[in-house]
Amino acid sequence: MSYNFLRSLLLLPLMALALHTGVIEAKVLLITHSYNRPDFIELQAKTFQKFLQDDYEFVVFNDAPTQKLAEQVEAACAKLGISCFRVPQSIHQQPYLPREADDDWNSPSIRTANAVQYSFDTLAFQHDGMVAIIDSDMFLIRNFSIVEYASGYDLAAVAQWRGSDGVVKYLWNGIMFFNMQTLPNKRSLNFNCGRIMGNCTDTGGFTHYYLKQNPEAKVRFMREQLDVTDGDYIVNSYEPEGRDYMTQEEVLAAIQSYEHLPWLLEQKPDDIQFFLHCTILHYRRAGNYHHKPNVYHQKKTKILHEFIERILQ
Numbered sequence: 001m002s003y004n005f006l007r008s009l010l011l012l013p014l015m016a017l018a019l020h021t022g023v024i025e026a027k028v029l030l031i032t033h034s035y036n037r038p039d040f041i042e043l044q045a046k047t048f049q050k051f052l053q054d055d056y057e058f059v060v061f062n063d064a065p066t067q068k069l070a071e072q073v074e075a076a077c078a079k080l081g082i083s084c085f086r087v088p089q090s091i092h093q094q095p096y097l098p099r100e101a102d103d104d105w106n107s108p109s110i111r112t113a114n115a116v117q118y119s120f121d122t123l124a125f126q127h128d129g130m131v132a133i134i135d136s137d138m139f140l141i142r143n144f145s146i147v148e149y150a151s152g153y154d155l156a157a158v159a160q161w162r163g164s165d166g167v168v169k170y171l172w173n174g175i176m177f178f179n180m181q182t183l184p185n186k187r188s189l190n191f192n193c194g195r196i197m198g199n200c201t202d203t204g205g206f207t208h209y210y211l212k213q214n215p216e217a218k219v220r221f222m223r224e225q226l227d228v229t230d231g232d233y234i235v236n237s238y239e240p241e242g243r244d245y246m247t248q249e250e251v252l253a254a255i256q257s258y259e260h261l262p263w264l265l266e267q268k269p270d271d272i273q274f275f276l277h278c279t280i281l282h283y284r285r286a287g288n289y290h291h292k293p294n295v296y297h298q299k300k301t302k303i304l305h306e307f308i309e310r311i312l313q
Contacts, residue, residue, distance in 0.1 A: 026129040028056040028146050032136045033087075033115045035063050038072040039301075040136055040283075043308050045080050050312055053145035054130075059123065063087040063115040085122070087115050097192040109193040109202040116173055116191040116203065124180070125187055133176040137283035139304075141311055142258065144279050146177055149220075154183045156220040158275070162199040170201060170208040174282065175222070175275060184214050222276060254278040260310050267303045270296070281307075 030048065034041060041060060048058055060077050062084050064070040070086065077084035092106050096114045103110060116133065124131045132146050150156045157176040162168040173191060180186060192206040201208070211219070254277050255261040261278060273282035283304060285292075 028052075028054045028130045028132055029124065029127045030056045030058045030132045030134065030146075031061060031119050031124065032059075032134050033061045033063050033112070033119065034073045034136050035065070035111075035115075036069055037136060038064075038069065038076040041073065041076040041082065042080060043139060043304070044134075044136070045082060046312055047140045047308065051140045051143050053143055054147050056132075056146075057083070059083045059085065061085050061087050061115060061119045063111070065089070085119075087118055091115075091118060097190070098194075100194060103194070112173065112203040113191050113193045120189060120191070124178070127180050129180060131178045131180055133173065133178075134280075135174045135282065137285075138175060138275075139281045139283070139308065140279065141260075141281050142279045144276065149276070150177045150179060153177075153218045153220040154179050155217065156222055159221045160201070160204065162201050162205070163197060168196045168199050168201060168205070168208050169211060170206070171204050171211075173204040175280065182218075184217050185210075188213070251278070260307065263310065264303070264307045267306075269300050269303045 030052075032041075032044060045058060048056065060073065060082055062070055062073040062077075064073050074084055074086075076082075091114045092111055095105070097110075097117055099105065099110070105111075119133075124133075130147055130150065155171075155176065155178045157171040158174065160170050160172045162170075178186070178189075189210050190206040191204050193202050194205060195201070196205060196208055211217070251274070254274075255265065258278065264281075271284050273284055274280065275282065283300070
C-alpha cells in the first residue's frame with residue numbers, strides 16, 4: 001500500500017470531524033502534540049489562558065504510544081474542555097511519509113514528523129487563519145500576541161541549519177506560526193526528516209524544499225534558541241550567519257526585567273531554553289529520548305510547577 005493511499009484513508013474521518021465541530025474558524029489554531037506528558041497539558045492551557053493575547057482554540061493531537069497514556073491524555077483534555085484528536089498509531093507502523101530502507105519508523109524525529117504532518121493534513125491546512133505549532137513542553141510565561149508578532153509575514157519559526165555554510169536551512173518544528181490565509185502553496189509543506197544533500201535532518205527538515213521553492217513567502221525567523229544550563233547563559237556561536245540569537249547582555253537584561261526568572265534560574269533546572277525574548281520557556285526533552293532517570297525529571301518537573309504557580313498568581 002502506498003503512503004499516499006494510506007494517508008488518504010486516514011485523513012477523511014478527522015477532516016469531516018473538524019468541519020463538523022466548527023474548530024476551523026478565524027481564531028488562532030494552537031496545536032500541540034502530546035506523547036508522554038499528559039501533566040503538561042494543564043500547565044500549557046493555564047499559561048495560554050493567562051498570557052496569550054489572541055482569541056484562540058487550543059487543540060491537542062494525542063500521539064501517546066500506549067493505550068494507558070492515550071487515556072491519560074484524553075482525560076486531561078476532557079477535564080479542561082480541550083479538543084483532543086487521536087493520532088492513529090498505524091502511521092508509525094508503515095510509512096505515512098516517504099521513508100528510506102534503513103529508517104527506524106519509531107525514531108523520535110520520524111514519529112514527530114508523522115504526527116505534525118498528520119495534524120496539518122487533517123486540520124491545519126483547512127484552517128482559515130493563523131496556525132501555531134508549539135511543543136508539548138513549551139510554556140508561555142509573559143503576555144504575547146501571535147497575531148501581532150506574525151503580522152505582515154506568512155510564517156514565523158526558528159531556523160535550523162545542516163551542512164557546511166548552512167547549505168540546508170529549514171524550520172524547527174518546536175514553535176512555528178503560519179498565516180494560512182496568505183501562505184503560498186501551503187499544502188506543499190512537508191515536515192518529514194531525512195537526508196538532504198547528504199546531510200541528516202530532524203523533524204521539519206523537508207521544509208527546506210518549501211523555503212527553496214517559495215522564495216516569495218514572507219518569513220520571520222525568530223529570536224532565539226538560547227540554552228540555559230546550570231545557571232549559565234550559553235549563546236551558541238557556531239551556527240551560520242542568519243540565525244538570530246540574542247546577545248548575552250540582552251538575555252541578562254530580559255531575565256532581570258521579569259521578577260520570576262531570576263528565581264527560576266537560581267533553582268538551576270537543567271537544560272532549558274527561552275524563546276522570543278524570554279517569552280516562552282522550553283522544558284526540553286520531555287520525551288526522555290536522552291534516557292535520564294526518573295529522579296531527573298521529577299526534580300526538573302517540580303521546579304517547573306513551582307515556577308508556573310508563581311507566574312500564574
